Amino acid sequence: MEKLTHFNNEGRAQMVDVSGKPETVRTAAARSSIEVNDHIYELITNQQIKKGDVLAVAQVAGIMAAKKTWEIIPMCHPIPIKGVNISFDWMEGSENHKILEITAEVKTVGNTGVEMEALTAVSAAALTIYDMCKAVDKGMIIGPTYLIEKTGGVSSSDYRREME
Amino acid sequence: MEKLTHFNNEGRAQMVDVSGKPETVRTAAARSSIEVNDHIYELITNQQIKKGDVLAVAQVAGIMAAKKTWEIIPMCHPIPIKGVNISFDWMEGSENHKILEITAEVKTVGNTGVEMEALTAVSAAALTIYDMCKAVDKGMIIGPTYLIEKTGGVSSSDYRREME
Amino acid sequence: MEKLTHFNNEGRAQMVDVSGKPETVRTAAARSSIEVNDHIYELITNQQIKKGDVLAVAQVAGIMAAKKTWEIIPMCHPIPIKGVNISFDWMEGSENHKILEITAEVKTVGNTGVEMEALTAVSAAALTIYDMCKAVDKGMIIGPTYLIEKTGGVSSSDYRREME
Amino acid sequence: MEKLTHFNNEGRAQMVDVSGKPETVRTAAARSSIEVNDHIYELITNQQIKKGDVLAVAQVAGIMAAKKTWEIIPMCHPIPIKGVNISFDWMEGSENHKILEITAEVKTVGNTGVEMEALTAVSAAALTIYDMCKAVDKGMIIGPTYLIEKTGGVSSSDYRREME
Amino acid sequence: MEKLTHFNNEGRAQMVDVSGKPETVRTAAARSSIEVNDHIYELITNQQIKKGDVLAVAQVAGIMAAKKTWEIIPMCHPIPIKGVNISFDWMEGSENHKILEITAEVKTVGNTGVEMEALTAVSAAALTIYDMCKAVDKGMIIGPTYLIEKTGGVSSSDYRREME
Amino acid sequence: MEKLTHFNNEGRAQMVDVSGKPETVRTAAARSSIEVNDHIYELITNQQIKKGDVLAVAQVAGIMAAKKTWEIIPMCHPIPIKGVNISFDWMEGSENHKILEITAEVKTVGNTGVEMEALTAVSAAALTIYDMCKAVDKGMIIGPTYLIEKTGGVSSSDYRREME
Numbered sequence: 005m006e007k008l009t010h011f012n013n014e015g016r017a018q019m020v021d022v023s024g025k026p027e028t029v030r031t032a033a034a035r036s037s038i039e040v041n042d043h044i045y046e047l048i049t050n051q052q053i054k055k056g057d058v059l060a061v062a063q064v065a066g067i068m069a070a071k072k073t074w075e076i077i078p079m080c081h082p083i084p085i086k087g088v089n090i091s092f093d094w095m096e097g098s099e100n101h102k103i104l105e106i107t108a109e110v111k112t113v114g115n116t117g118v119e120m121e122a123l124t125a126v127s128a129a130a131l132t133i134y135d136m137c138k139a140v141d142k143g144m145i146i147g148p149t150y151l152i153e154k155t156g157g158v159s160s161s162d163y164r165r166e167m168e
Numbered sequence: 169m170e171k172l173t174h175f176n177n178e179g180r181a182q183m184v185d186v187s188g189k190p191e192t193v194r195t196a197a198a199r200s201s202i203e204v205n206d207h208i209y210e211l212i213t214n215q216q217i218k219k220g221d222v223l224a225v226a227q228v229a230g231i232m233a234a235k236k237t238w239e240i241i242p243m244c245h246p247i248p249i250k251g252v253n254i255s256f257d258w259m260e261g262s263e264n265h266k267i268l269e270i271t272a273e274v275k276t277v278g279n280t281g282v283e284m285e286a287l288t289a290v291s292a293a294a295l296t297i298y299d300m301c302k303a304v305d306k307g308m309i310i311g312p313t314y315l316i317e318k319t320g321g322v323s324s325s326d327y328r329r330e331m332e
Numbered sequence: 333m334e335k336l337t338h339f340n341n342e343g344r345a346q347m348v349d350v351s352g353k354p355e356t357v358r359t360a361a362a363r364s365s366i367e368v369n370d371h372i373y374e375l376i377t378n379q380q381i382k383k384g385d386v387l388a389v390a391q392v393a394g395i396m397a398a399k400k401t402w403e404i405i406p407m408c409h410p411i412p413i414k415g416v417n418i419s420f421d422w423m424e425g426s427e428n429h430k431i432l433e434i435t436a437e438v439k440t441v442g443n444t445g446v447e448m449e450a451l452t453a454v455s456a457a458a459l460t461i462y463d464m465c466k467a468v469d470k471g472m473i474i475g476p477t478y479l480i481e482k483t484g485g486v487s488s489s490d491y492r493r494e495m496e
Numbered sequence: 497m498e499k500l501t502h503f504n505n506e507g508r509a510q511m512v513d514v515s516g517k518p519e520t521v522r523t524a525a526a527r528s529s530i531e532v533n534d535h536i537y538e539l540i541t542n543q544q545i546k547k548g549d550v551l552a553v554a555q556v557a558g559i560m561a562a563k564k565t566w567e568i569i570p571m572c573h574p575i576p577i578k579g580v581n582i583s584f585d586w587m588e589g590s591e592n593h594k595i596l597e598i599t600a601e602v603k604t605v606g607n608t609g610v611e612m613e614a615l616t617a618v619s620a621a622a623l624t625i626y627d628m629c630k631a632v633d634k635g636m637i638i639g640p641t642y643l644i645e646k647t648g649g650v651s652s653s654d655y656r657r658e659m660e
Numbered sequence: 661m662e663k664l665t666h667f668n669n670e671g672r673a674q675m676v677d678v679s680g681k682p683e684t685v686r687t688a689a690a691r692s693s694i695e696v697n698d699h700i701y702e703l704i705t706n707q708q709i710k711k712g713d714v715l716a717v718a719q720v721a722g723i724m725a726a727k728k729t730w731e732i733i734p735m736c737h738p739i740p741i742k743g744v745n746i747s748f749d750w751m752e753g754s755e756n757h758k759i760l761e762i763t764a765e766v767k768t769v770g771n772t773g774v775e776m777e778a779l780t781a782v783s784a785a786a787l788t789i790y791d792m793c794k795a796v797d798k799g800m801i802i803g804p805t806y807l808i809e810k811t812g813g814v815s816s817s818d819y820r821r822e823m824e
Numbered sequence: 825m826e827k828l829t830h831f832n833n834e835g836r837a838q839m840v841d842v843s844g845k846p847e848t849v850r851t852a853a854a855r856s857s858i859e860v861n862d863h864i865y866e867l868i869t870n871q872q873i874k875k876g877d878v879l880a881v882a883q884v885a886g887i888m889a890a891k892k893t894w895e896i897i898p899m900c901h902p903i904p905i906k907g908v909n910i911s912f913d914w915m916e917g918s919e920n921h922k923i924l925e926i927t928a929e930v931k932t933v934g935n936t937g938v939e940m941e942a943l944t945a946v947s948a949a950a951l952t953i954y955d956m957c958k959a960v961d962k963g964m965i966i967g968p969t970y971l972i973e974k975t976g977g978v979s980s981s982d983y984r985r986e987m988e
Contacts, residue, residue, distance in 0.1 A: 016221055018883075060389070061392055064393075064734045067734060083904070119302060131241055131287055180387070181391055253510045400732070412576065459776065464735060470775065474805040475803020552837075553837045564896070615966070619966075623944060634939065634971050640968060642965045719838075744839040
């Protein structure tokens, strides 16, 4: 049985030693979403068409959060991120609702992967959209949030979510 | 049509003026979850019984993230949080999976609500669990994440999610 | 001769005690600017017309920096900011150049003023514009940066820059 | 037996609710020290006489750390600090050594005390002195570090260390 | 026409991928200034002669801000700074005024330059001086702020401001 | 006489240039302690046996503080930490007291050592224990705090505290 690699011999949490792992190019992509009612959808997209600001602020929030991942997730290593891109896609939701899909791609050259940075980026972007629209409706639903792809590294093989 | 309160006259983002709103006791509760396979479930709960650490680290992460919400969400006001509590509950998931429900309750006395603090706390707790278990399986799914209750304040009525 | 209020009896720096000052509504407005060549001006404004992003990112940067002022300026008190607004205005500059004027207005209810928050906000917004355009030209000039107005508080009278 | 107030019903950590406690003026004073060899003592004090910088940097570090206490200590409430003062005093140490006593006084108006802010301030100041002098000798000893006085608040009486 | 390198295909902001750029030694130097009246000049320099503290605090602020540049400027990459030096120079200003010139030199080994770190350092130092002297006069003027030199890197040639 | 390496030519503080030093594996170990009365000892250890939380929170605090060292200690270089481990050991103290020994081991690959990261980690862990137990007794004593071992690097030889 694999042991959880973040525990030291006493069973307590530790930041695992990655100094022996090679520095390679590593990428990760994660996805979240937020379901909003049609009213909010129209407000965002009309603003977006004119000024694009709700999504612009969410994008900045996601990028800045990716850089702060090691401050938010206790056992994460500080990683010098080399690139982040966040993109949005509107989809049909439940009745009278639209779903905004949020995707973050993160890249680094380092000893450890950037899965957490990608997941943190999409989470912060989704929370920012909630924050900016909550005066209209507090019933928005964030997620599911998950990893869609990971490349690089030798301790674990590349990962790609099987879409059924 | 309500206007999005975070936009200034040019349609750009701003941090809205809440100085005229009364200082009242305000609470919010939010929920997220993470679905893990039975293997991870056993690893966490066995650790939990012995040392309780995965959830302990997640709990600390959630509390610390609640305090940093204004650093993560661009238009959030800095709020002097007066109390945070994070609790966990295991439930059945899809086949061979368990779902860990994460609930955060946040309290303050201030001009504006703590919905974002509660949502950020559960998000950070879920991300921390993902981080600590991802060496075993990267297919964990976080969320949905949503507000379940909000009290206090006068600009909007109290909120409670209708459970159908 | 007034003594510099940030020094303690040994002549070293201290964070001065403001606990005896009344909590009042306080506002401050500051201004900075950045002079860019016509080429950058066109790139920004064309982007701005289509998507508005250089200024949108600068605006987010300014608002977030206002909240972090106490982390950047050593003797600043942590202040619960209640509102921030950042606006832009293009003006003619030297030959083949345009000047983007940046104004920040900050509001709080507290024991001490928000001059530093307004000055920090415009500085961060200007630096962000420099960052986003420096691949085109590194010769951009930021500032002058100065306080234009301050209201509230009793230890010093309101301030308004005399425009000659 | 008193229960540890930072634990919730599951025995896990929480940030305790202080919203019901009155806002009063609260002060705390803490002390740490660092023992250095005579060589470092002379280097610091000669610099101090001429430019005063080792202690000046330590003082800034202590003040800035006081403001960040809630980011460093997980269960600490964010507190709007109203004043901080850090002072130094040289004393005889063991043979060929001097001891620099570091004292921090912190003041706030709030629901909870500032003991941790004072203790964090002196710790950061001592660590900074270690950092700036470690190229000369790594054998410096920090501490003991302890609370010397606390006033304000109603849930616990004022505290003053009995000096024997 | 060069495109602004910080925009992704949708025209939104992104943190550009620098993982393919070589790690080289990179330096940057930036300058800002603050104009103060003769009264403040005397207060600072008298303190400076005795204890040096206004400039000492500003210097610490500048160095610490250089390290935090990636937290303040949204699209900046986190860069492991290898060295920072900040120096001051007094010059004649307008009638009854002196100008304090502030210069920051920053060095790293990395994929991307440190122009923003140098510009942020001088900005934070200037803001700190404003903060520490504003009780005497709020009319101080910061800047102009600009890059004076940049070396290293291959995507753009070295830069040196032409002094006319 | 060695000069303090953190001072520039004007005698002011600077972050020294380490870009010419080789990147090597570097480790450091530091120790602190906290003396608590038997009552607190029992409360912690009973909790520890059942849920282990006081020490679990302290451990998370220590690890997160190690990552933030460069934000707390002004002249510290930002260092990409590769691993941190914190362990605890109970010992007899003065009458009716126990001493909790706290040890942190930190590892990196870089141009400069991680002594400050190890010292900061144990300091934050000790402060966290103080914070979580101070409702029972404010007389706890932290430290002494000191470096016990350092390896790697070429500018200074390895260090190991001589235990007499």
